[in-house]
């Protein structure tokens with residue numbers, strides 16, 4: 001039996017159609033949602049990502065402002081830009097593209113963003129809100145993964161979910177979201193002894209490691225749901241996830257592809273957070 005595909009592009013199209021309608025409703029009462037994207041430096045991968053985000057905004061009618069700064073921008077200058085956007089009424093969401101050049105303290109920059117404009121959901125106030133189940137912005141990548149799980153109609157209550165990776169932007173918030181959906185959650189990471197022992201018990205596996213094709217077929221229980229957060233280049237320069245897709249799809253029940261899986265859903269959740277922010281700011 002071959003796994004069914006969870007198509008992040010198709011689900012994104014569905015979501016973006018609905019978001020376009022919400023943007024139209026906002027515009028009908030004189031509000032255009034606005035997203036500011038700040039890019040520091042000239043990392044080519046970041047430039048591609050940022051351009052894709054701006055393009056996606058345009059697609060649903062969100063006004064976007066792309067600010068690019070030289071790699072040697074001072075932290076004070078960057079913080080001043082963030083503070084100016086915090087009080088700019090045309091801007092409802094602020095995203096500072098990561099990673100930042102080494103001389104800039106990403107924590108300090110993120111904590112300077114007004115939490116109600118932090119559409120990445122990285123500010124401690126939003127991380128704390130997720131932790132205690134209060135309303136706030138959820139980080140886009142794990143949020144997109146949850147929407148994919150919802151879409152296939154799986155009831156997570158009592159299911160065993162294994163998250164591989166413990167980053168603040170994916171692994172940790174992913175585990176909290178799965179917990180909130182009543183799954184039993186295990187977080188595995190680089191110091192986990194016998195990773196396969198854990199993954200083989202899992203009804204749901206979320207791989208967010210950043211190592212090409214590290215989740216192999218022997219690590220997956222037949223019928224499991226496999227969500228691949230990885231965006232890697234393999235030795236041949238080919239885009240691939242953290243999951244050995246060709247082999248795992250023969251074992252899993254459901255699987256997300258790379259590309260066309262979690263990536264597009266991440267951008268879609270960014271659009272959703274920006275529309276939410278505009279609705280909340282003007283309610």
Ligand SMILES: Nc1nc(=O)c2c([nH]1)NC[C@@H]1CN(c3ccc(C(=O)N[C@@H](CCC(=O)O)C(=O)O)cc3)C=[N+]21
Pocket residue numbers: 049052095096097098099120140231239258259260261262263264265266267
């Ligand atoms: N402040 C901040 N917020 C972010 O959300 C953020 C960030 N910084 N820094 C970088 C990562 C990476 N990220 C991706 C989003 C979409 C795709 C995506 O759509 N990927 C396509 C393929 C794109 C390709 O061809 O490379 C896909 O999976 O189908 C990938 C990566 C957001 N990030």
